[in-house]
Amino acid sequence: MQQHVEALYPMLKAELFLRWEREELASVIDALASEMQRQGLITLQDDELHINPTHSRTLQLLAAGARETLQRYAITFWLLSANPSINRSTLEKESRTVAQRLSVLHGINAPEFFDKAVFSSLVLTLRDEGYISDTGDAEPAETMKIYQMLADLITSDVRLTIESATQGE
Structure with missing residues (x-):
């Protein structure tokens, strides 16, 4: 996931006026994943993030943006x-x-x-x-x-x- 974000981030940063520098992405991604896990949107199993099926609609709404x-x-x-x-x-x-x-x-x-x-x-x-x-x-x-x-x-x-x-x- 981090490689995907790093590849797309320069375009996203320019379009959405994001403030983070490339060097900060790993910690930002970790913080966002931790928060999504805390909210029960995703789970962590064997060092892999997985969608929590009971919250798939919420994730779809987030992805729509x-x-x-x-x-x-x-x-x-x-x-x-x-x-x-x-x-x-x-x-x-x-x-x-x-x-x-x-x-x-x-x-x-x-x-x-x-x-x-x-x-x-x-x-x-x-x-x-x-x-x-x-x-x-x-x-x-x-x-x-x-x-x-x-x-x-x-x-x-x-x-x-x-x-x-x-x-x-």
């Missing part, structure tokens, strides 16, 4: 993996286009889901984190690794819609 953000990240990482030489402005534009399609097909009623500024900030963060260069070159193995992690966190129907965005190119 991150769902659209993870879907946006998945869109951008998929497009970047599919076309590593895409330039930044095209990546932003195509990400917004796929997000608009996803919004229509999956009933996402949030204008910020395909907001230009949100995607612009995301793409700048990807540049700052070394996923893409100013010339638009990306490392497909790294971007695909992050996409695969995100794909495991979104529903299969949303994943299929995202992946169909580059079919036929």
Whole structure:
């Protein structure tokens, strides 16, 4: 779990104006997991965190706040993996286009889901984190690794819609 959070944190920090530095993440994650365990939302068995089925609805409500953000990240990482030489402005534009399609097909009623500024900030963060260069070159193995992690966190129907965005190119 910590690796997932560390991989996504730079994007989350930029978008949500989070205050923690990367070095603080381990203790923040531990504190959050401990609190969730104290509240009975999760259990710890054999050094693994598990969902407490009696509180799955509460966990689903907590996850709902991150769902659209993870879907946006998945869109951008998929497009970047599919076309590593895409330039930044095209990546932003195509990400917004796929997000608009996803919004229509999956009933996402949030204008910020395909907001230009949100995607612009995301793409700048990807540049700052070394996923893409100013010339638009990306490392497909790294971007695909992050996409695969995100794909495991979104529903299969949303994943299929995202992946169909580059079919036929």
